[in-house]
Amino acid sequence: MSSKKALHIPALAEFILKKMSLYYEKHSIIEDFEETYQEIRETEGILKANTWCWMSVIKSVSGYIKLIVLGRFTMFNNYLKISLRVLKRNKSFSFINIAGLSIGLACTLLIMLWVQYEFSFDKFHSNYDNLYRVVTDFERGNQNVTETMVPVPLGAELKKVYPEITHAAIFTEYSQFRVEVDGKIGFNQQAGFTEPDFFELFSFPLVSGNPKTCLKDKNSIVITEETAAYYFGDKDPMGETVLFDDEKFPLKVTGVIKDPPDNSHIQFKMLVPVGSGYGVITGKDLTSWENNVWGLYLLARNDVDPASFTNKITKLYRTHNIENTQYREKIRSRLQPFKNIHMRSDVDFDTSNHFMTDIKYVYIFISIAGVVFIVACFNFMCMATARSAKREKEVGIRKVSGAFKRDLIIQFMSESFILVFISFGFALWLVYLFLPALNEISGKEIHFALLNKWHILISVCLVTLITGLFSGSYPALYLSSLNPASLFHRKSLSGKKTGINLRKLLVTVQYLFTIVLLFVSLVLVKQMNFIAAKDLGFSYENVVSLDLPGGIDHFEAVKNELLMHNDVISVTQGIRPSLRDQGHSAHHIDWEGKEADFKLGFDWLAVSYDYDRTYNMTLKEGRFFSKEHPEDTSNFVLNETAVKAMNLKDPIGKIFRFNNTEGKIIGVIKDFHFSSLRKKIKPLFLTFTKYFGLSVKIRPENQDETIKYLAAVWKKFEPEEPFKYSFFDERIQRMYSNERKTEMLVKYFTFLTIVIFFMGLFGLIGYISQQRTKEIGIRKVLGASISNITTMIFRDFIKLLLIASVFSLPLGYYIGAKWLNNFAYRIDISIWIFIVTFVFIFAFSFLIVFYQTVRVTLLNPADTLRYE
């Protein structure tokens, strides 16, 4: 018998049994268990006994869980009924609650979808982590320029010399091809030039054709399903002939490939081996190391060290004779990880045309999503705390009837979850409605179906769960801890101060976020307006650009013919003044009286006669290129900044040299913004050219007619080329597209945040004034005026507003200033923005307080103070 003590069942099993047992006291469960346990142990050994014990415990657990779930479900029914009744009873508050949360959740979801889309870019490649692109840094003038362009032989050479590079393929897209099949012609077709390794690197599945061989032959072409459907309809395109480009190279279709997904930075309608039709692009030898216009992608082994490749590639360049030694010395190539291409690219000239995203903007939107979400949740919590004051009696009764604290927590939590789920349904609906609008603004193609991905679903569920927990936590924890005795006997006229401190905190934080958002969006809007209104030093309205690679053969004839039309004001030729931020920097510049240590980089534009007239530029000194002076073809025009930088007293007539051209400075042109306003105006000179596209200034009237005329003239002189035109203002717009999109989105989301916040404030103040109805009645009886009472309630809020402003205005200023730093030409954040922000928030808060207070104050004290 003395050994009995040692024969207890495992402690953990005992613990679980005790916890689970509904009638632990009534039946002697542990004792019975132990008795059997000992029996088994004595007869069959300890192992069997333990096994039996655990098996029984496990079997009991399932039954226990079933019981609990069943019980809870019954209770949940009751909670559901109660919360729906509560919702029905306070219609306006329920509306504010659900609407606020739905809008907030919808905003968050939309931004999440967008962010998810951005992060999903290029991820579908199975080699995603081991892919690299070769980019090249140049020193040009005084600045570094990064390009994606490399010569064709580099890939094969890298593969040969360094075993860690397993595959390499050129991929470069051009989109100017004329493609003909059986008389069906398409212009501006987008073709990707590549090499057979393409299919080893990337995961674009072929529908038909062999990935190993389909690009081997120089005269083959692989088309996407879309292209196949366009040219061949239902016919099988395999083996058919495609006439590619103006020269009509006959290419044989050797494969059909799935259309590249939207979230791929590699886009194409057809794949063509680098060797075929290359003449159209470069006219140079593909084996040349100097023909560097190609984008090169590499697949490397896991053990590759990308950093070491800078030197390795440079060494390769050195060993292969590049004649231009100066060029050879200045060029540095390195490996850019594939995953950085979409959002973290530092490349200035990208061979791919895809719309890159700056990770900065993604982070901005993530923070906005966070802010909107927090404001919406806090709003919900505020309303919940306010409303909980009315439900104290219900809590008391529940407690008296035997509810435990746990039951009450579960009740209030499930109530908040019910609300959150309702709002969530609405939010999904809103997302569905507004996704097209977001796509419109952001220029993306985000699909609602993205929500189907499991990790999105999980994060969405998490967001919902957090919202529910977050917003239900306060009332659940606070109300459930109240003592029923104190709930019934207290008779205070003004209601109790339930959760006042927490509410104050929540309101302050909401104020804070709203003010920051409002402030920043005001700064954004002002800056963008500033850019739109800024005098660029030239005008671009009604200037039509006609694109032509190379040059036009009979420029003078075309020009004269065009000018015959009444609505054509002026025609010129040359590089347009809408440079990207990396200009056409020039070196090898020299002039009369150049100081030996002069180091500034110059930009240059090649232009023709009437350039100044077409773009409305003003000459400060001298004259512009003119037909009356034939020697002008080798002369130069400088801008003011250049003259100042060169420190020339009397520039006209001075000798100026650029590369091999030597000429005189014939004029000084007033500074104009030839790059975006992000950059300061740089020294610039204009040289004469006979190449590049046309710029035609037309009258604003009858533009459609005029453009038809342009097309007719074009057809006459260039029957082979498709007529392509664009308005110059559109190009200028595109220059700021990132900023514009940010401005638009921030504007909308700020507006929504303000709506959510003020809706919440409206509800909250409504509750507070209702709670204080009796107090207000008494004050009125004692002679208080409406303004007295409004001031009294508003005083509480003005304090919170002031505290929030003290923190948020400087924060807003900091963020705004940081963003403005992107621009060389920018607005000052004036005191007015502070004032407007503050006054706006102040005025709205006051209006809400005023409205809600007056509603209560107008009630007859005789009614409000009646005591049943």
Next chain:
Amino acid sequence: MGLLTLREDIILSALVLLSGSSGGAPIRNKIIELTGKEIVYGTLYNMMEYLMRKGYVTTHKSEPVPVQGGRSKTIYSITKAGRAALRETMALHEKIRGRLKDMEFEV
């Protein structure tokens, strides 16, 4: 008075076989002996709970087990109503079995 289910029948029978009253563990052993099948304590207690509500079984606490730290156990006893219900069920079984025998349906 309702009829017993097979499970109730078995438990009550086991109690009768254990001379009318017993602790949980012997009852379980008896049931296993009778049916040859394992029964989990949870099921046993649930059935006991049910039988108690019907008034077929009562419980009382035994004296503490005479060892150090020994605790008292719950003893289940069959009531008069329980015995009556068992008898009634058995009678019904007999009757049905008699009819089955007529059809030469036997074990």
